[in-house]
Amino acid sequence: MSQNTKRFGISSKLQEILCLLGQSSVFEDGEEILEELLGIHISGKQIQRVSEKYGEVIEKQQQAYVKEDESVCRLTIQNKKAPVYMLVDGSLLYTREEGWKEIKVGRIFAQSDIVPVQKNRNQITQSLYVSHLGNHKDFLEKWDAYTRPYSHKVFIGDGAKWNWNWVEDNYPDAVQILDFYHAKEKLAQYAFHQYTDAKKRKRWMKTQENYLLNDKVQKVIGHLKCSSGRTDQAEQARKDVLRYYENNCCRMHYKTYLNNGYLIGSGAIESAHRDVVQQRLKLSGQRWSIKGAQQIVNLRAYKKSDRWNEVVQFVKNAA
Numbered sequence: 564m565s566q567n568t569k570r571f572g573i574s575s576k577l578q579e580i581l582c583l584l585g586q587s588s589v590f591e592d593g594e595e596i597l598e599e600l601l602g603i604h605i606s607g608k609q610i611q612r613v614s615e616k617y618g619e620v621i622e623k624q625q626q627a628y629v630k631e632d633e634s635v636c637r638l639t640i641q642n643k644k645a646p647v648y649m650l651v652d653g654s655l656l657y658t659r660e661e662g663w664k665e666i667k668v669g670r671i672f673a674q675s676d677i678v679p680v681q682k683n684r685n686q687i688t689q690s691l692y693v694s695h696l697g698n699h700k701d702f703l704e705k706w707d708a709y710t711r712p713y714s715h716k717v718f719i720g721d722g723a724k725w726n727w728n729w730v731e732d733n734y735p736d737a738v739q740i741l742d743f744y745h746a747k748e749k750l751a752q753y754a755f756h757q758y759t760d761a762k763k764r765k766r767w768m769k770t771q772e773n774y775l776l777n778d779k780v781q782k783v784i785g786h787l788k789c790s791s792g793r794t795d796q797a798e799q800a801r802k803d804v805l806r807y808y809e810n811n812c813c814r815m816h817y818k819t820y821l822n823n824g825y826l827i828g829s830g831a832i833e834s835a836h837r838d839v840v841q842q843r844l845k846l847s848g849q850r851w852s853i854k855g856a857q858q859i860v861n862l863r864a865y866k867k868s869d870r871w872n873e874v875v876q877f878v879k880n881a882a
Contacts (some may be wrong), residue, residue: 584597594610611855615859625708629705635709635710650832652833668693668694671709694839696857696862719741722743740825746811839864844856
């Protein structure tokens, strides 16, 4: 690492600044910011090289966690038995080599880090993020090092089978919650095709939602089984939501979850995708190499996880 990073010929502090700019702004914009604020001319290409180099250092660190079967405990939690949430989701990123490719983000936060700021709106004060551009197996190898240390795990997710299979195989004692809003959205798709009258559709949805929120998912399943779609689209939607509910009914005890103080929605991971990935890697006109995208999202995940001091140490070690 030292030999490769010393070749930049700039101080460790300036390398840190370049990494900060590289993970937050388009490289060419970082060039303008340096010129305007510090009177220093460093090309966008140089900002890219420095940022990607330390993003690569982080990637090697992540692989070391995997290889050494190391547990990464970075959350500050007073009560070790308190619930810790584990959320995962994916979105698509355009790459030069393979076109659209899935990038996954995992977010970990403790119950004690959820602070109400407005009615029906919370703020999460501390989170850990892990991101991987590629298949779910490689992502889960990284993710496992971060999820392992906590005893009271709560996984919230959609119906992705690979995710729940992994949880059941590795954390059989964890609480599993199907995101309530995904479940409701699936039902709404059926209702849209089945009921042409908006008022009737709304009443029907309200009834089913009340069942779901009172641990009566089997009532909803029973109703779907006894129904038939009025059109081919409605019938297909009925079959889809029925299969979805039957596969996940053990994760749909929403009244019980709420009574135990758990979240039932995965909005926190959707905002994580916007914050960690989209606001930097999905800007207009950007085209990433797979390697370059992974390196920059590594830097961004460390910054958003309040782990920038580790990046600073990487830079100092290389100086």
